[in-house]
Amino acid sequence: MQTTTKSAIGFIFITLLIDIMGWGLIIPVMADLIAQLKHIPVNQASTYGALLLSVFAITQFLFAPVVGNLSDKYGRRPVLLLSLLGFGIDYIILAVAPSYGWLFVGRVIAGLTGASFTTATAYIADVSPDETTRAKNFGMIGAAFGLGFVLGPALGAFLATWGIRAPFYAAAALCLLNCLYGYFLLPESLSKENRRPFDAKRANPFGALRFLTNHPEIGGLAISFFLIYLGAQSVQGNWNFFTIYRFNWSEKMVGISLAVVGVLVGGVQAGLTRVINPKIGNERSIYLGLSLYAVGLILFAFATEGWMMFAFLIPYCLGGICGPSLQSVISGHVPSNQQGELQGALTSLMSLTTIIGPLVMNSTFTYFTTDKAPFYFPGIHFLIGAVCMLLSVMITYKVLSREKKEHPELRDIISGGGELKGTSLH
Numbered sequence: 001m002q003t004t005t006k007s008a009i010g011f012i013f014i015t016l017l018i019d020i021m022g023w024g025l026i027i028p029v030m031a032d033l034i035a036q037l038k039h040i041p042v043n044q045a046s047t048y049g050a051l052l053l054s055v056f057a058i059t060q061f062l063f064a065p066v067v068g069n070l071s072d073k074y075g076r077r078p079v080l081l082l083s084l085l086g087f088g089i090d091y092i093i094l095a096v097a098p099s100y101g102w103l104f105v106g107r108v109i110a111g112l113t114g115a116s117f118t119t120a121t122a123y124i125a126d127v128s129p130d131e132t133t134r135a136k137n138f139g140m141i142g143a144a145f146g147l148g149f150v151l152g153p154a155l156g157a158f159l160a161t162w163g164i165r166a167p168f169y170a171a172a173a174l175c176l177l178n179c180l181y182g183y184f185l186l187p188e189s190l191s192k193e194n195r196r197p198f199d200a201k202r203a204n205p206f207g208a209l210r211f212l213t214n215h216p217e218i219g220g221l222a223i224s225f226f227l228i229y230l231g232a233q234s235v236q237g238n239w240n241f242f243t244i245y246r247f248n249w250s251e252k253m254v255g256i257s258l259a260v261v262g263v264l265v266g267g268v269q270a271g272l273t274r275v276i277n278p279k280i281g282n283e284r285s286i287y288l289g290l291s292l293y294a295v296g297l298i299l300f301a302f303a304t305e306g307w308m309m310f311a312f313l314i315p316y317c318l319g320g321i322c323g324p325s326l327q328s329v330i331s332g333h334v335p336s337n338q339q340g341e342l343q344g345a346l347t348s349l350m351s352l353t354t355i356i357g358p359l360v361m362n363s364t365f366t367y368f369t370t371d372k373a374p375f376y377f378p379g380i381h382f383l384i385g386a387v388c389m390l391l392s393v394m395i396t397y398k399v400l401s402r403e404k405k406e407h408p409e410l411r412d413i414i415s416g417g418g419e420l421k422g423t424s425l426h
Helices: 002-038 042-074 076-096 100-113 116-127 131-162 166-185 205-213 216-236 239-247 251-301 306-331 336-367 380-406 408-415
Strands: none
Touching: 002 042, 002 076, 002 100, 002 116, 002 131, 002 166, 002 239, 002 251, 042 076, 042 100, 042 116, 042 239, 042 336, 076 100, 076 116, 076 166, 116 131, 116 306, 116 336, 131 166, 131 251, 131 306, 205 216, 205 336, 216 251, 216 306, 216 336, 216 380, 239 251, 239 306, 239 336, 251 306, 251 380, 306 336, 306 380, 336 380
């Protein structure tokens, strides 16, 4: 059983790694591509970049619950392969797009099939044999993201020397090869006895969100989950636009910075979380991680030199210790045959933040770099992100404190920690 689980985790790790490499490849050149197609400065292009992120998120928000429920009925494997195929088609369209409007077409296709994260997290839940391994396995998802962002942006920066479209072709090739790899080697994780019929009422985005509200303890934590990803959009949706404008970074420097992010995130998720979580437990890991996120964002906001962004990445990326712990606390409240629905609902929340977040963060950045603003402050969007993280800390503390009092049976799920409770949670 243990060997089978490790093999399955390895499969999903490689799948996510190649998938994330594809996205990491194009980030260093996306800002300049939009600026060229629209014939505008890069700070103004940031708003148009936000629109692309939002149209992807809108389609994903609408269809992620459908995909999650389909994976509960037909299994994780076919759904995951379809999503990878969709991303490959998306990158081909981006590579040949003659105008900005065509970028929308590619992003819509990717949003329709963009279920790799949803299905992968449900897959992880399927193959985690007990509560003691789930948080560690979720940490491997973060490690795949981190390593993918090491290799992807670095390779994208290199390929950009051959032309601004070259990284898109490479990303398409990686996704299609990943799909082929999964077709032959990726095993199914959801047994037939744990599958359930497709329910149209459950497979709509608002129904998926009602799934969270029907579990009050999850509903409260979902608000915190939402705020974390909303705050993170100040970095994820605008890093390339901000650094190119503020510090005159080249595509190569953007790629290097993102590779550093990948190294830090991979180290945190694959190594630090496996040490911190058993020692201090899930609850304290969440509080510490969110506080570090807030500190990093505040420092980004007031950075005056490019090298400072590299230094301030350290506290920000250390904040990643909160992710696996919060994910394991939430997923520990639902049975195995509802993990796909739960992950679909969480992905819908993430999509909502990608609809709202870039529009708020990027537009704020653009506005406060123009003459229309009451004062000049390119980093103001990072302060908005920091406020989101601090609000998340307060909400999480209130929810978990109440839950421990009202539901003593959930104390181990909430607190966790090998040294605190004798076993490592999840």
